[in-house]
Amino acid sequence: MQPNLRPITRETTDVSSAPGDSNADLHRHQESVPLPHGNRADVRKLSFWYGKTQALKEVNLPVVDRKVTALIGPSGCGKSTLLRCFNRMHDLYPGNRYDGEIRLYPEDENLVAIDPGLVRLRIGMVFQKPNPFPKSIYANVAAGLEVRGIKKRSVLDERVERALRHAALWDEVKDRLNGSAYGLSGGQQQRLCIARALAPEPEMILFDEPTSALDPLATAKIEDLVQQLAGEVTILIVTHNMQQASRISDFTAFMLMGEMVEYGNTDQVFTAPEDPRTDQYITGRFG
Amino acid sequence: MEADATRVVASGVRFQRLVAANRRTDIMMASIGILVLMVASALLASVLVDLILTGWPRLINPDFYTNFPSRKPEQAGIISAMVGTALVMLVTAVVSVPLAVAAGIYLEEYAPKNWLSDIIDINVSNLAGVPSIIYGLLALGLFVYGFGLGETILTAGLVLALLILPVIIVATREAIRSIPRDLREAAYGLGADKWQTVSHYVLPAARPGILTGTIVGLARAIGEAAPVITIGALTFIAFLPPPPVQSTPPFVNFDWLTSPFTVMPIQLFNWVSRPQAEFHINAAATGVVLMVMTLAMNGLAIYIRYQLRKHQRS
Amino acid sequence: MSEISSAESELIGGATRQFLRRRAFWNRFAAYWLLAAALVSVLVTVGIVYVLVTESLPFFNQVSLVDFLTDTQWTPMFENARYGVMTLVSATLTVAGIALAVAIPAGLALAIYLSEYARPAVRESVKPLLELLEGVPTVVYGFFALLFVTPLLQTFIPGLAGFNMLAPGLVMGIMILPYTASVSEDAMRAVPMGLREAGYALGYSRFRVATRVVIPAALSGITAAFILGMSRAVGETMVVAIAAGQNPNFTFNPTEGAATITAYIVQMAMGDLPHGSLAYQSVFAAGFVLFLITLTFNLIGFFLRRRFREAY
Structure with missing residues (x-):
């Protein structure tokens, strides 16, 4: 089977893997690629352990600059784990271990090897549940500054x-900037968290299932927002909702049991997936 | 057929008896529990009522609150004890709160899993169980004679600060532990480093819990007599320490720290230890004032905690 | 701003290098400062042990350890002073024993009631009441034991002395009751619901579930509660100093008065002890014994509780 991976990176370096290795295929295909934007980050053979449990197995993933990349897969597949590697959230808890690289451009630094504090200054995050600080709306947005x-x-x-x-x-809030953030509705709170993440003007924003706690109307607003932001900031989004991924993302990566199964243009992944497991997942046969 | 039916009925009867017996033990257990509760609350009430009834003649006399202690029981008052308690508590709070909160933060947020953290942890929990009079011996040997601080407000404030250190440390740890992971991750996710996260986000959110622990600790310190007696605090103090503020520059004055003093529980102990029943009236009245103070402080702490829980639930 | 060079004002993730350096400094500084504060608590223990050891060593140069532990007289103010610490220990253990005789059954009953029977609303309002009871100053309990409980008991027990160990023991039992009850209740409530359900599935009554399932499962936590309660009773000072008298007396008879270790320390501190005299040092020797007893209880309690927490 030939994984058809959309050519996207200017990176053509990794060819050292053995033939037949799907990860190697991934990079081989990238050689032939014209560059729509260039990459903001590039995950290379990233493995991750929670204590003794391996949660990511030599994952590869390009993250295209100022585009939306969606991570999909059944729960427990490692998509949130991968996302949280990007701002080193795992470093807050003892016993976690990384192996491999996330190259960050244009500096070409390995994100999992530098000071996590500096990484978090550059990459913002929006969480699953809206988590504003117990402060005023203004103070929440100003927090990152x-x-x-x-x-x-x-x-x-x-x-x-x-x-x-x-x-x-x-x-909606300009007249009550000094009111408590907890006075807002769930959807407004999540948009406040997005504003909070945007204020320091990060290079990339990570979204960890940002709409899973919201009603459909609030979800639609967040989805619109993510699409609007895409032109200005690189977005990596984890979603359990495939329709959402297909609606808002430019690129989609499908993960299963800690491995990267397929990556490509969103249209292509959803209409003509290469891997039968992707096909089974998006047609709803498991997950 | 008939035999079977009888057996079914018989087992049904036995079953009902069992259920009834279970019910009886349950009701009995619940009544014992309620009885213990009632005895305990009756005791609290009778302590207060006994004190109020005994101390009533002095309690309603304004002189009691403005007079110095005296050899004549009907003229004796608690002004020096009240001022002494206030000043000692000032020292205690200023010393214990920053130390205990910092230690609590360290243990909860910073301490790596190693032998040193383990020792600190065991140590704090042991300190919480060290009898207060042992703290008094520490102060007598180290502060009074070792450092030459004497039998002063400073010494008393320091020893009570050490005494309530574990109370505030434990409260701080619990308050910090109850802060959801979300809040921490939100701060780190914004690029905050550890100290920014702790000082800007974790600590403000933990403030009500820490405040509760501090009030409970200070209420305990106010009622403590043993360590203060052990340092040899005088009990007959017919003067007030120099005031901490003055009208001339530099406006603050620290002479009071080295002043002799007495505090409310010592005054009570002194009066209750006298054979004359007239002094017992003074002791009872002092007890009422002391109890009102500690009950009010504990009540305030309970109220804050209640508000906090209500807030967290919603 | 003009003196900042271009490298200094260059932004990393939206922050200047200069700011990040300052931030890193404070981050490290805070970590050390917090560690130092935590170490102060260790220093307190070190200070206690240091004072007790150095002040009582000269005492043991003059009084043999054998006499100290076997003599049944404690007469430091006599011409021919004798220092048999067991005199004080006997009173200490008698009072603590009476206190536990009250606090163990009552505390256990209250804990069972609160954790297995009481509705949440009742529990929520009882806990503050227990906290209030815990907050009553011990001098007040002393006053109450001497001037209320003793006269009351004397109407039932004619031979009861004015200073006796019974009244302070009973009052102390009530005093440590909130503590033992709430610690045991915490232990019992930490027992997983699944264990209880297993008991109910067998048709057990609540009482059987409490005695056959919950108490055995929470036993180490409950034991810890009573050991820590014992430690408190042994170290309690003002109640006994006021109501049990200050006369050293080798006895286990609760109707007599006798000085406990703590009462002795208070008594000596009230008088003007010459610093460095044998009597002064005897206070520290007695304090050392008290410290060792409570330390033993506290450590046993600590490890029992920790083991209990690890189990669930």
Whole structure:
């Protein structure tokens, strides 16, 4: 079987794997590729262990700059684990271990080998459940700026407004910026969390099933938002909802039991998947 | 057929008897529990009522609150004990809160899994069980004679601070532990480092829990007599320490730290130890004031915790 | 801002290098400072052991350890002073024994009631009541034991002395009751619901579930509660200093008065002890014994509780 992987990276380096190895195939195909955008990050043979349990097995994945890449797969397949490697959330808990690389461009640094604090300054995250701080709306959006030592009121005002407008929340909250974030509805809270992540202008934002706790209307708003943001910031999104992936992403990666099964253009993955397991999953035969 | 039916009925009867017997033991157990509760609350009430009835003549006399202790029981008052308690508590709070909160943060957020953390953990839980009078001996040997601090407000404040250290440490740890993982991850996810996360996000969220523990700890310190007696605090104090604030620059004055003093529980102990029943009236009145203070503080702590739980649930 | 070089103002993830350096400094500084604060608590223990050892060593140069442990007289203020610490220990254990005789059955009954029988609403309102009971100053309990409980008991027990060990023992039992009850209740509530359900599935009554399933499963936690309660009773000072008298007396008879270790320390501290005298050192020797007894109880309690927590 020939995994047809959409050519996307300018990276053509990894050819060292044995023939027949699907990961090697993945990179071999990339050689022939014109570059729509270039990559913001590139996961190479990344393995990850929670204590003794291996959760990721030599995963490869390109993340295209200023596009939406969706990670799909049944629960427990490792998609959230992979996402959380990108901002080193696993480092907060003892006993976790990485092996392999996530190259970050344009600096070409290995993200899993540098100071996690610096990684998190560059890559923002939006979580499964809206998790605003128990503070005012303004303080929530300004939090990421204060963490970076930005204290000047005029700068904060301007960037808080910009982030809230960006997150399509400004009109709803502009009159109650000093009200508690907990006074907002679930969907508004999640958009507030997106504004909070946007305010420091990160290079990439990770979304971990951002709509799983929301009703359909709020979900639609978040989906619109993700698509609008795509032109400006690189987005990696985990979703358990395949329709969502097909609606909002440019590229889709399908994972199963800690392995990367298939990666490609979203249209192609959903209409003509290469791997029979992908086909089974998207047609709803398991997961 | 008939025999079978009888057996079924018989087992049914036995079953009903068993159920009834179970019911009886259950009701009995519940009544014993309620009885213990009632005895305990009756005791609390009778302590308070006994004190109020005994101390009533002094309690309603305003002189009692403004007079110094005296050899004449009908003139004796608790002004020096109240001021002493307030100043000692000031030292205790200023010393214990920062130390205990910092230690609690360390144990909960920073401590790696190693022998040192284990020792600190065992140590804190042991300190919580060390009798208060042993703290008094520590203060007598080390603060009074070793460091030459004497029998002063500073010494008393320090020893009570050490005494309530474990109380506040444990409360801090519990408060920090109850903060959801979400909040921490949100802060780290924004790029905050550990200290930013702890100081900007974790600590403010843990504040009500820490406050509760601090109030409970201070309420305990207010009622403690043993360690303060052990350092040899005088019991007959007919003067007030120099005031901590003054009208001339530099406006604050630390002379009070080295002043002799007495505190409420010592005053009570002193009066109850006298053979004359007239002094027992003073002791009872002091007991009422002391109990009102500690009950109010504990009540406040319980109220804050209740509000916190209600808030967390919603 | 002008003195900052271009490298300094270059942004990393939206923050200047200068800021990140300062932030890293505070991050490390805070970690050390917090560790130092945690170590202060260790220092307190070190200080306690140091004071007790150094102040009581000279004492044991003059009084042999054998006499200290076997003599049944404690007369430090006499011409021919004798130091048999068992005199104080006997009173200490008698009072603590009475206290536990009250606190164990009552505490266990209360814990069973709260964890197995009481509705959540009842439990929620009882716990604060127990906390209030725990918050009553011990001098107040002392006053109550001497001037309320003793006269009351004297109407039933004619031979009861004005200073006796019975009244403070009973009052102390009530005093440690909230503690033993709430620690045992925590232990019992930590027993997984599945175990209880297994009991109910066998047709057990609540009482049988409590005695056959919950108590055995929570036994190490409950034992810890009573050992820690014992430690508190042994170390309690003001109740006995006020109501049990200050006369060293080798006896286990609760109707007599006798000085406990703690009462002795209070008594000596009240007088003006010359620093460095044998009597002064005897206070520390007695304190050392008290510390060792409570330390033993505390450590047993700690490890029992920890084992219990690990089990569930």
